[in-house]
Amino acid sequence: MGIKLLLEHDKVEGIRYYDAYRKHGGYRAAEKAFKMSPADIVEEVKKSGLRGRGGAGFPTGMKWSFLAKPEGVPRHLVCNADESEPGTFKDRYLMEFHPHLFIEGLLISSFALGSNATYIYIRGEYAWIPDILEQAIAEAKNNGWLGKNILGSGFDCEIYVHRGAGAYICGEETALIESLEGKRGNPRMKPPFPAIQGVWMRPTVVNNVETIAAVVPIINIGGDEYAKIGIGKSTGTKLMSACGNINKPGVYEIDMTISVEEFIFSDEYCGGIPKGKKLKACIPGGSSVPILPANLLLKTAKGETRLMNYESMSDGGFVSGSMIGSGGFEVFDEDQCVVRHTMTLARFYNHESCGQCSPCREGTGWMYKILKNIEYGKGKMSDIDLLWDIQRKIEGNTICPLGDAAAWPIAAAIRHFRDEFEWHVLNPDESQKRNYGLAHYADPIHVAATA
Amino acid sequence: MIKFSEEKLKDIKELISHYPEGKQKSALIPLLHLAQDENGGWLDASAMDYVAELLQILPIEVYEVATFYSMFNTKPVGKHLLEVCRTGPCMLNGSDQIIDYIKEKLGISEGETTTDGLFTLKPAECLGACGYAPMMQLGKTYREHLTKEKVDKLIDELRGQAKN
Ligand SMILES: Cc1cc2nc3c(=O)[nH]c(=O)nc-3n(C[C@H](O)[C@H](O)[C@H](O)COP(=O)(O)O)c2cc1C
Ligand code: SF4
Ligand code: FES
Secondary structure (H helix, E strand, O other): OOOOOOOOOOOOOOOOOHHHHHHOOOOHHHHHHOOOOHHHHHHHHHHHOOEOOOOOOOEHHHHHHOOOOOOOOOEEEEEEEOOOOOOOOHHHHHHHHOHHHHHHHHHHHHHHHOEOEEEEEEOOOOOOHHHHHHHHHHHHHHOOOOEOOHHHOOOOEEEEEEEOOOOHHHHOHHHHHHHHOOOOOOOOOOOOOOOOOOHHHOOEEEEEHHHHHHHHHHHHHOHHHHHHOEEOOEEOEEEEEEEEOOOOOEEEEEEOOOEHHHHHHOOOOOOOOHHHOOEEEEEEOEOOOOOEEHHHHHEOOOOOEOEOOHHHHOOOHHHHOOOOOOOEEEEEEOOOOHHHHHHHHHHHHHHHOOOOOHHHHHHHHHHHHHHHHHHOOOOOHHHHHHHHHHHHHHOOOOOOOHHHHHHHHHHHHHHHHHHHHHHHHHOOOHHHHOOOOOOOOOOOOOOOOOO | OOOOOHHHHHHHHHHHOOOOOOOHHHHHHHHHHHHHHHOOOOOOHHHHHHHHHHHOOOHHHHHHHHOOOOOOOOOOOOOEEEEEEOOHHHHHOOHHHHHHHHHHHHOOOOOOEOOOOOEEEEEEOOOOOHHHOOOEEEOOEEEOOOOHHHHHHHHHHHHHHHHO
16 A cells, blocks of 8 residues: 555544544644744745645645745635646546545645635536535634634634636646636736735745645655655655556545556556456546657656656656646546547647637647548548647647647547557448457557667 | 625625735635525526626626536526536546437437427536546536436436425
8 A cells, every 4th residue: 555645534534524534633633733934834845845746746835936026915725626627536536535635635735825815716616515624624723723713823824615617728837816806807917926926916925725734744754754755756655546547536536656557457546347348548637738659658758657746757758658647547448448548638729728829729620621521531631730730730839838838639549549549540430340359558658779 | 687685795795804904805706606506506697797786896807707617607698507527537537428328318419408408418528527528517516426317316306406
């Protein structure tokens, strides 16, 4: 069994409620934090090496130290609970089953950042979760953990739950801020960064739910101890939400030392692939990160075992690697069609584009149309190159990273599965009746001997 | 025309107090959710104008938000909105077959409402339940691990409720 920091008490009855949470060591980190100075808390988080769990992996302690503190201007912590990246459902798990861990993390982080009014921006579709969070907030408040003059520290804090209304783009931090202000979710140009001018033009830190929850064990065990867990710059534990064709889909906490193979096939995690089918491909970190064929997933291009962490997953860059991203881990068995899957992603990004920049607005729609043609047996060989061309013209040419996020999955699908696309074009009738299958995607890769 | 009860208006006042003085527009999305619930699942111009008045903002500020977010319906919908996710992870687990089955069973296409006004089928994009696929959103709940049998049962149940 790997180390569990966030889901340590996952099986404890009633952990959703204050009494059980407190009995199992809950709010001990908060007690400790209120004896520290805000600057010391930021320092611990820096030492922990914690990287943002929302997808980009930016060091949290560093982000916190960038927060502007002009005299007399309130600052805010806004928690990103918009969780809409296909494949990702871990924040939901934390909020549904461990609300007090999350609230404790928010409390400590609010104290460290000086946020007297902290907001949880939660995707509107998670319509039953605000009640769970509000109940936890009320319990925390009744026990003196929120409200005025917390633990006699002179620090006041309120946490408010704010529901969105269905828009993936509102997970992008500046779109989230616009949405919290009651506007359309159009991302802002940066700079200014939220740390200087965020919500209501006040200094703002936006952090993911899991990032905030991780602050609790960091304070409990200390930043140095936290940093000892894992490998290299992948410190601590990470929640993975596993889905697709696996025996045991669900949310797993891993320390980032295990191999991809172990994660997929061991009974402690995904439990292998149903019906003994073979592994064809995987998107390891949410729909925006590159898809990898089985052979490149399990081993890097250098022939090394690939591990479940930031560095190993991105080994080989976009040529032969991928990213840990949001931790949305999606497994494809040998009977799945990469073309059809890529088409659903193109439709997703087209649906979710806010429409502000033409490369993203027009490009995502165009790519979806072409992919639909290929999938339904109406594609041309030149369409594959056209797709490649369009995605390249989107990448890097937009206001926010949604454009890149739409381009990358298509680029990776063509890069690694080009012959599956070609087969669709060349066999328009057959491709309507059967899938391309496993082909050579799990064959061992020839590693060139180094001279 | 909708009008919130005195009690709702008190809740709304409390809601607005979550945001800084003068930033009451921040309560717009939460208020639109309330208005849509009150108005039979969709927002007409009068409901949006009412929200604008409550927040003392221009009606256009409300319209542009209502039309941006996928959860707000600016056209009437059936009593039950069946929002079946069809993005990649759900597709790998058979969401296409579930959608086809619902279409056939109810005799409607995507975006349409049954003639009895009970059901609207609306394909959805990833709802954060990928590990429990295939799935749909039904009102404030998720129905997960869908099968044809579960769809049958659900539709019978909802039809039964409508008769009582
Ligand atoms: C299109 C898009 C969608 C995003 N969606 C989310 C999301 O749902 N949840 C999240 O935490 N971060 C999301 N992010 C990343 C946020 O912009 C931001 O980096 C993150 O919330 C920062 O928190 P962290 O440092 O704790 O990870 C998204 C980014 C983009 C470009
Ligand atoms: S890249 Fe797309 S989603 Fe991002 S701002 Fe431009 S149009 Fe909007
Ligand atoms: S893909 Fe259907 S819930 Fe995520």
